[in-house]
């Protein structure tokens with residue numbers, strides 16, 4: 509049995525689907541009771557719900573588990589403490605393998621959610637557990653989340669300059685990498701960057717969207733104050749807004765780049781391109797209609 513945390517979130521659902529499709533048995537850790545059905549629908553056979561900050565619930569979640577796939581909450585101020593709790597509970601439960609869902613370049617102090625992941629990685633090195641660390645780039649699904657607007661007004665919006673270059677990865681490839689390290693031998697002690705594309709400017713992203721949708725998609729920089737207001741309206745807390753603003757600032761000044769070589773090797777095939785991810789999304793939407 510494999511425990512997946514952050515199970516009802518964007519990453520968790522891709523990871524569970526991939527593992528279940530290949531026959532793994534999954535216990536899902538969900539935050540709110542309302543999302544239990546969501547993970548059961550995709551094949552989790554057991555569900556624990558509660559707060560990852562609560563040691564007692566985490567102890568229950570790791571009981572009898574072979575491996576943990578720990579997906580930390582997105583921009584959570586207590587990410588390090590949550591990592592500590594997960595590691596300590598996993599030690600007590602004597603699990604065989606702890607896989608940590610980190611991020612590319614956790615060493616960047618200017619991005620607090622990266623720096624927090626670096627501190628959790630550091631604990632893994634000395635805790636005595638058999639571990640693997642996966643470091644994904646920015647997801648293509650962050651872009652595809654704008655699908656309805658892209659179809660509606662044909663404009664792709666980003667809160668950083670259009671020339672900003674980011675390397676991207678398809679969450680489906682991330683999930684496949686997660687399944688491989690959890691089910692194959694040879695990945696204990698490894699740290700793998702999961703990067704699917706060469707760095708792409710936002711103009712290149714918009715071009716890929718135009719090609720995939722068969723219509724012109726323009727690209728526009730959203731002023732940061734407008735983005736912040738939208739985030740507040742959507743219910744994002746102060747820590748999350750400040751952290752994401754720092755991330756956009758970092759992107760603006762330094763880009764966020766890497767190489768797809770490691771993911772190519774791990775998957776045994778070239779990673780999914782942005783064009784392929786757009787086409788998959790387009791085909792799925794057509795089938796839904």
Ligand SMILES: NC(=O)c1ccc[n+]([C@@H]2O[C@H](COP(=O)([O-])OP(=O)(O)OC[C@H]3O[C@@H](n4cnc5c(N)ncnc54)[C@H](OP(=O)(O)O)[C@@H]3O)[C@@H](O)[C@H]2O)c1
Nearest residue numbers: 514516517518519539559560580581582611644645646647
């Ligand atoms: N987005 C990217 O491009 C990217 C790239 C690399 C790495 N990552 C990392 O991947 C991780 C997951 O990101 P995501 O986009 O999948 O986030 P997400 O969709 O927000 O999922 C995170 C999940 O964690 C749950 N959660 C939040 N607080 C919790 C708590 N205290 N106890 C238990 N569960 C809690 C959330 O549940 P509720 O919603 O019910 O609170 C949610 O289901 C993040 O750490 C992020 O930094 C993301």
